[in-house]
Structure formats: C-alpha cells, structure tokens
Amino acid sequence: MKKVLFFIPNLSVGGAEKVLVNLVNNMDKNIFNITVQTLFAGGVNEQFLNEDIKLKHCFKKTFKGNSKILTLFKPETLYNRFIKEHYDIIISYLEGPTARIVSGCTDRNTKIVCWIHCRFDTPETTAVGFRSFEEAKVLYNRFDKIACVSNWVKEYFCKAVDYKGDIEVLYNTNETEDVYKKSLLQVNDVSFDGDCFKLCSVGKIETVKGYDRLARIHKKLLDSGINNKVYILGEGSQKGEITSYLKQNGLENSFLFFGYQTNPYKYVSKCDLFVCSSLSEGFSTAATEALIVGTPVCTVEVSGMKEMLGENNEYGVVTENSEEALYEGIKMLLDNPDLLAHYKKQAEIRGKEFSTEKTVKAVQKMLYSL
Numbered sequence: 001m002k003k004v005l006f007f008i009p010n011l012s013v014g015g016a017e018k019v020l021v022n023l024v025n026n027m028d029k030n031i032f033n034i035t036v037q038t039l040f041a042g043g044v045n046e047q048f049l050n051e052d053i054k055l056k057h058c059f060k061k062t063f064k065g066n067s068k069i070l071t072l073f074k075p076e077t078l079y080n081r082f083i084k085e086h087y088d089i090i091i092s093y094l095e096g097p098t099a100r101i102v103s104g105c106t107d108r109n110t111k112i113v114c115w116i117h118c119r120f121d122t123p124e125t126t127a128v129g130f131r132s133f134e135e136a137k138v139l140y141n142r143f144d145k146i147a148c149v150s151n152w153v154k155e156y157f158c159k160a161v162d163y164k165g166d167i168e169v170l171y172n173t174n175e176t177e178d179v180y181k182k183s184l185l186q187v188n189d190v191s192f193d194g195d196c197f198k199l200c201s202v203g204k205i206e207t208v209k210g211y212d213r214l215a216r217i218h219k220k221l222l223d224s225g226i227n228n229k230v231y232i233l234g235e236g237s238q239k240g241e242i243t244s245y246l247k248q249n250g251l252e253n254s255f256l257f258f259g260y261q262t263n264p265y266k267y268v269s270k271c272d273l274f275v276c277s278s279l280s281e282g283f284s285t286a287a288t289e290a291l292i293v294g295t296p297v298c299t300v301e302v303s304g305m306k307e308m309l310g311e312n313n314e315y316g317v318v319t320e321n322s323e324e325a326l327y328e329g330i331k332m333l334l335d336n337p338d339l340l341a342h343y344k345k346q347a348e349i350r351g352k353e354f355s356t357e358k359t360v361k362a363v364q365k366m367l368y369s370l
Contacts, residue, residue, distance in 0.1 A: 003033045008093040011043030015285035016117045019172040020093050025050045026360045058082045071131045075104025096129030103139035111370040113145045117282035119303050120160035137161045149283035150304035173359040183269035183293040196227040198271040202264045202286035205236030210277035213323040218255050226334050230255045233264040269293035291351035296343035298329045315350035
C-alpha cells in the first residue's frame with residue numbers, strides 16, 4: 001500500500017478544493033493510504049471528506065500576510081516543520097505556497113508531485129507563493145512529476161518555468177452520479193421562477209470570474225428585447241460592487257445572487273444556459289458539471305474550454321474572451337431555440353465523458369507508476 005499525502009492551502013469554497021475531495025473520496029483505499037493536509041483549517045469542503053481520509057492542519061486559522069511570511073523561511077525548513085511523517089508520495093494539489101513547501105522535501109524515499117490548475121502567463125503569476133520568479137523556476141523543477149488540469153495549462157507551465165521533467169494532463173474528478181442525482185431535486189424558491197430564459201453561473205464572486213461583465217451583458221440582453229434572469233451561485237468580495245451596479249440600473253430582481261449552495265446542480269439543471277464569463281480558469285469544474293446535468297454552456301475562451309467543448313464548438317459555444325463576444329454568443333443561442341436545443345443534447349453527450357471512474361483511474365495509474 002502506498003502512503004500518500006495531498007497538501008493544499010485550505011478546503012474552502014473553490015473548484016480545486018472540491019475536486020480534491022472528489023478525487024480522494026473515490027480512490028482505492030486497498031492501494032492508497034490517504035491523508036489530506038491543509039495549511040489552514042476550517043474550509044467548507046472539509047465536511048465532505050469520507051471518514052477513511054485522514055485530515056490534518058498546519059494552522060487552526062488563516063492569518064494576514066501568510067504567503068509573504070512563509071517565504072521568509074527556506075522550503076526545507078518549512079517541510080521539516082509541517083510534514084512530520086514519511087509518505088511514499090507527497091502532492092501539492094495547488095501551485096504556490098504548498099508547492100514551495102513540498103519542493104523542500106528532505107526524504108529521498110519520497111516522490112513529490114505538483115498539480116497545476118492555473119495558467120502561468122506572466123512572471124508574477126508564476127512567482128505567487130515564492131520569493132521570486134527565479135526561485136519558482138528552480139523549485140518547480142525539483143518535482144518528480146507535474147500534473148496539469150488541461151493542455152492549455154501544461155503549455156503555459158512548461159514555457160514559464162522551462163520544465164523538462166515528467167508531466168501529463170489529468171482532468172478533474174467530478175462525482176458524476178451524485179451530481180446527476182442531486183440535479184433532479186426540485187427548487188423551492190419563488191424568485192427562481194418566471195416565463196423567461198434562465199442563465200446561471202457557479203463560482204466565487206471575485207474579479208477573475210467576470211461577473212461584473214455578465215451583469216452588463218444581462219442588461220444588454222434585456223435592452224435588446226430578450227427577457228432573461230441570471231442566477232449566480234456563490235459568494236465573494238465583488239458582490240457589493242456588482243450589487244451597486246444592479247441597483248443603479250434597476251436589475252436587482254433579474255440578476256440574483258443565491259449564495260453558496262451545497263447543491264447548485266438542482267438550479268443549474270433547470271436553467272437554459274450556463275455561462276462562464278471568467279478572465280481566467282484552470283479547467284472549469286462548474287462548466288463540467290453543467291454538461292453532466294445536461295445544461296448547454298456558453299463560455300469565453302479560457303484554459304480547457306476547447307478541450308471540453310470542442311475546437312469547433314461541437315459540444316458548446318466558446319467565444320473570444322471579451323464582453324462583446326460573450327454577449328453575441330449568448331444572444332445567438334437565445335435567439336435560436338433550435339440551436340439551444342441542439343447544444344442541450346450535445347451537453348448530455350459530452351457530460352458522459354467526465355465519469356468519476358475514468359478520471360480517478362487515470363490519477364491512480366499515474367501515482368502507482370511513480
């Protein structure tokens with residue numbers, strides 16, 4: 001049996017955090033003895049870990065400036081401080097601070113892996129959690145294996161850090177059967193009603209998700225005569241700013257925040273269209289789950305979307321990453337019921353490809369090969 005540690009900053013609301021829980025819960029416990037360790041305790045996704053997963057924390061709660069403070073110490077010092085046991089494999093499931101710590105592994109009998117979820121397109125993004133861009137390049141190249149969530153992410157990573165080692169693409173794990181079952185439940189909310197197009201998105205309400213531009217697109221659709229409501233399932237720091245815009249334009253009753261939901265699928269499955277308006281993504285868990293529940297997807301081009309939806313929009317619509325292009329893509333679908341119905345069928349077909357079994361087997365094969 002291989003003793004494996006997954007190390008991540010926290011298990012708060014977020015795509016990477018959620019798919020890590022999905023992954024470890026479904027791995028074969030006859031082959032892998034699994035521990036999940038977080039830098040900071042208390043994330044909402046902790047509750048979803050199965051009882052056979054050990055959970056450890058470095059700190060009881062987060063503290064201001066933690067990423068800067070951690071860079072004051074050498075990776076080896078941090079590794080010896082936080083990683084107390086021997087593991088056959090240690091995985092930093094996110095780039096940044098935990099990657100820096102794991103790179104300081106002093107156990108020669110341990111293989112180290114780093115999972116990359118975001119696009120390294122500038123020295124600044126590459127250096128997050130490290131003392132400098134140069135340090136990041138050196139330390140990422142210490143890993144025995146790099147796993148990337150999409151080919152797009154892989155290409156940017158290799159170029160950014162001049163990585164020459166072992167690397168492969170492994171798609172995120174979704175609880176496909178559970179997602180589908182939960183999607184069948186009813187929504188008992190009067191505000192989720194009305195004779196109009198229902199658009200939705202799931203994610204943190206932060207600048208990177210582009211919900212401010214989705215709010216403007218919503219207004220533009222209304223102005224063009226397309227009756228629609230938008231539902232955002234999530235929480236975040238940009239909510240106040242967007243709410244101010246909605247109030248100024250009388251849109252509070254048609255662009256609605258439903259907060260963090262343990263079951264967003266029952267909402268997504270009953271919407272006409274899932275929209276991804278993000279400035280950047282790794283490999284969107286929320287968009288994948290939309291396909292699993294059979295909801296058409298219209299998205300700007302970010303990492304992984306063409307892998308998910310096809311180079312030629314076979315399974316969904318991918319537009320240029322701009323507000324105007326996304327507006328035109330959404331409007332095209334809402335103006336053409338037959339096209340929207342076509343993409344609903346295509347979503348159902350594509351969603352079947354993201355089975356839990358397939359993605360977990362691929363990860364287990366990679367880990368066992370180490």
